[in-house]
Amino acid sequence: MKLIEAIIKPFKLDEVKDALNEIGIEGITVSEVKGFGRQKGHTELYRGAEYVVDFIPKVKIEIAVADELVVKVVETIENTAKTGRIGDGKIFIIPLDEAVRIRTGEKGIEAI
Amino acid sequence: MRFKLSFVTLLATVALMLPVALLAEEAKPAAPAQAALSSAQKAAPAAAAVAAPATAPTAAPAAPKNVDPVLNTGDTAWMLVSSALVLFMIPGLAFFYGGMVRQKNVLSTIMHSFVAMGIVGVQWAVMGYSLSFGPDVGGGLVGNLSKALMNGLISFKDGNPVFALFQNVPTEPGAIPEYVFAMYQCMFAMITVALISGAIAERVKFSAYCVFVLLWTTLVYDPLAHWVWMSDGWLFKKGALDFAGGTVVHLSSGISALAFLVFLGKRHGFPHERMAPHSLPLTLLGVGMLWFGWFGFNAGSAIVGPNCSDAAGGLAGLAFATTTIAPAAAGLSWMVAEWIHAGKPSALGFGSGVVAGLVVITPAAGFVQPGAAILMGLAAGVVCYGGVMMKAKLKYDDSLDAFGVHGVGGTFGALATGVFATVGAKGLLAGDMKQFMTQVIAVAAAGAYAFIVTLVLAFILDKTMGLRVEKEDEIMGLDQTQHSESAYN
Numbered sequence: 001m002k003l004i005e006a007i008i009k010p011f012k013l014d015e016v017k018d019a020l021n022e023i024g025i026e027g028i029t030v031s032e033v034k035g036f037g038r039q040k041g042h043t044e045l046y047r048g049a050e051y052v053v054d055f056i057p058k059v060k061i062e063i064a065v066a067d068e069l070v071v072k073v074v075e076t077i078e079n080t081a082k083t084g085r086i087g088d089g090k091i092f093i094i095p096l097d098e099a100v101r102i103r104t105g106e107k108g109i110e111a112i
Numbered sequence: 113m114r115f116k117l118s119f120v121t122l123l124a125t126v127a128l129m130l131p132v133a134l135l136a137e138e139a140k141p142a143a144p145a146q147a148a149l150s151s152a153q154k155a156a157p158a159a160a161a162v163a164a165p166a167t168a169p170t171a172a173p174a175a176p177k178n179v180d181p182v183l184n185t186g187d188t189a190w191m192l193v194s195s196a197l198v199l200f201m202i203p204g205l206a207f208f209y210g211g212m213v214r215q216k217n218v219l220s221t222i223m224h225s226f227v228a229m230g231i232v233g234v235q236w237a238v239m240g241y242s243l244s245f246g247p248d249v250g251g252g253l254v255g256n257l258s259k260a261l262m263n264g265l266i267s268f269k270d271g272n273p274v275f276a277l278f279q280n281v282p283t284e285p286g287a288i289p290e291y292v293f294a295m296y297q298c299m300f301a302m303i304t305v306a307l308i309s310g311a312i313a314e315r316v317k318f319s320a321y322c323v324f325v326l327l328w329t330t331l332v333y334d335p336l337a338h339w340v341w342m343s344d345g346w347l348f349k350k351g352a353l354d355f356a357g358g359t360v361v362h363l364s365s366g367i368s369a370l371a372f373l374v375f376l377g378k379r380h381g382f383p384h385e386r387m388a389p390h391s392l393p394l395t396l397l398g399v400g401m402l403w404f405g406w407f408g409f410n411a412g413s414a415i416v417g418p419n420c421s422d423a424a425g426g427l428a429g430l431a432f433a434t435t436t437i438a439p440a441a442a443g444l445s446w447m448v449a450e451w452i453h454a455g456k457p458s459a460l461g462f463g464s465g466v467v468a469g470l471v472v473i474t475p476a477a478g479f480v481q482p483g484a485a486i487l488m489g490l491a492a493g494v495v496c497y498g499g500v501m502m503k504a505k506l507k508y509d510d511s512l513d514a515f516g517v518h519g520v521g522g523t524f525g526a527l528a529t530g531v532f533a534t535v536g537a538k539g540l541l542a543g544d545m546k547q548f549m550t551q552v553i554a555v556a557a558a559g560a561y562a563f564i565v566t567l568v569l570a571f572i573l574d575k576t577m578g579l580r581v582e583k584e585d586e587i588m589g590l591d592q593t594q595h596s597e598s599a600y601n
Contacts, residue, residue, distance in 0.1 A: 044388060045454050047464065047513060048504045051386045 001096040001109065002070050006061045007033065007089040008081040013059050019080040020063070023072055029062040039087035058089060064099055064112040181279040181287030188288040190424035191296055191415060197408025198299035202229055202306060204401025209310050211394030212512045214387060216589025217314045218599045224309030224321060229302050231325045236298040237262055243334035244297065245342055252346030254335045265290045286422050288415065296412060297337070304361045305329050310514035311369030315379050315586050318594040320577045324569060332368060332565050336360045336558055351547065352554035353537050355431065356413035358475025358525040359554055364562040366519020369510065371566035375574045378509035380586055392459055399463040403439060406470050410435040410477035430535065431477035434485035435470065441489025442469025449497045464517065468496035471521035476529040484532035491528070496521045526555045
């Protein structure tokens with residue numbers, strides 16, 4: 001099992017969610033996050049006072065998947081979240097030791 | 113403990129001033145005011161007041177000199193509306209300023225405007241109106257207290273109320289109840305002191321601010337209104353032009369804001385810490401409300417125009433037009449100036465430009481024609497944009513640019529009035545150099561007076577109550593530390 005964590009541009013969220021649904025992913029966790037990569041921040045100017053905003057709003061998606069689905073999921077996210085411009089985000093693949101469905105007590109693949 | 117002490121000082125100040133006002137009420141005025149209020153001193157019989165609407169318009173051409181004033185219901189209706197419009201500017205100002213501060217200070221900033229309505233509302237009735245528009249004492253410097261508590265504005269004949277009428281030019285018929293005039297002017301006093309709060313937001317102690325509001329209105333605003341708008345006032349007699357408050361309202365509050373800053377110091381973290389506006393929609397909502405209310409401010413001021421006795425006539429129409437045109441031009445010119453200088457046309461910039469245009473056209477509203485209003489507006493946007501940029505260069509912390517917009521705009525507007533005036537007065541372009549020099553004198557005198565008295569007031573308050581909140585309280589935010597509330601839950 002793997003946990004796929006993708007940081008994407010907020011306006012791409014719906015597209016990515018629909019694409020993941022189409023390939024059979026049933027559960028995702030979404031958080032609003034802030035950060036920066038190569039895109040760096042941006043500047044805001046209020047009546048002559050200039051502020052550099054380092055952290056840019058992003059969306060983080062977390063999906064727990066069986067090993068054989070990893071490549072497909074990553075490809076799907078990569079294809080749908082891509083705009084080609086700086087700041088499109090990143091995908092991290094993290095080993096997942098265990099998963100438990102709280103309602104039934106199922107474990108492992110059954111739980112995701 | 114410190115708060116309690118401050119609160120006691122506030123109460124003591126009010127308590128000290130009440131007896132003075134009450135005593136003065138007993139005193140009879142030695143001589144009635146000569147021009148503006150002379151007719152208003154004589155209470156018109158109730159019957160005449162009732163009959164007025166039908167007779168006033170037709171009687172105008174043949175009116176004898178120094179007739180008793182006759183109630184004009186059209187003027188009265190417009191002045192009631194105008195008064196309410198000016199009051200509406202105060203929540204407008206509260207939102208304008210409130211949106212520009214950080215989230216933790218929005219309520220405190222809004223309160224600075226709202227509490228001014230409370231304090232000045234009472235102060236004006238107790239003594240402010242009398243000090244501003246009461247019979248003159250001291251050679252055009254201030255009114256006496258014979259109208260304290262609005263004394264003399266109502267009397268009773270055979271048990272029926274008889275209301276005093278106000279008329280600016282006693283040789284023309286057409287007057288409004290003096291209560292209406294007094295309340296119209298009350299709204300001006302309320303908003304003027306609230307304008308200062310923009311310079312001191314996010315760090316001033318609320319108790320000290322409340323005392324400041326009371327003292328500043330009494331010692332600075334009331335005399336200035338008397339100088340400029342009362343027919344006995346020395347600047348009025350000199351012929352200084354201030355249609356709706358360029359000198360009395362904007363210049364005085366803007367310059368006072370600068371004086372106050374000296375004692376208050378910069379906000380912690382200024383200018384390197386992020387102090388961006390927390391809600392620009394709120395600010396722009398405030399701009400809209402201000403513009404709307406400003407029609408009452410300027411078009412209502414036809415009542416005090418030196419060559420006009422009708423409040424709801426052509427002059428009001430002209431003032432209404434210039435109040436539309438100048439801010440429109442100023443919003444555009446600020447936007448373009450910023451576009452060129454900073455690279456983007458910001459929403460805050462357009463809104464600030466509109467306010468700058470309103471400030472600059474205020475003294476000129478009924479003295480200039482629309483072509484001049486466009487020029488004044490275009491200049492206002494650029495001049496006040498420069499006024500705001502100055503802050504970054506000179507490194508003083510005028511939180512919301514009360515000085516940059518109102519001080520600079522008020523000064524520029526008063527001088528520009530002396531340049532562009534063509535209606536009821538002649539400015540520099542119409543060949544009257546003297547009028548321009550009068551404007552310079554008025555600006556210098558009012559500016560210097562406001563600056564010096566505010567410096568003294570701020571010094572005294574700083575040494576007695578303390579003007580500023582503790583560093584820890586400032587970082588925590590004034591909503592929490594001064595009011596125990598938070599704006600957004």
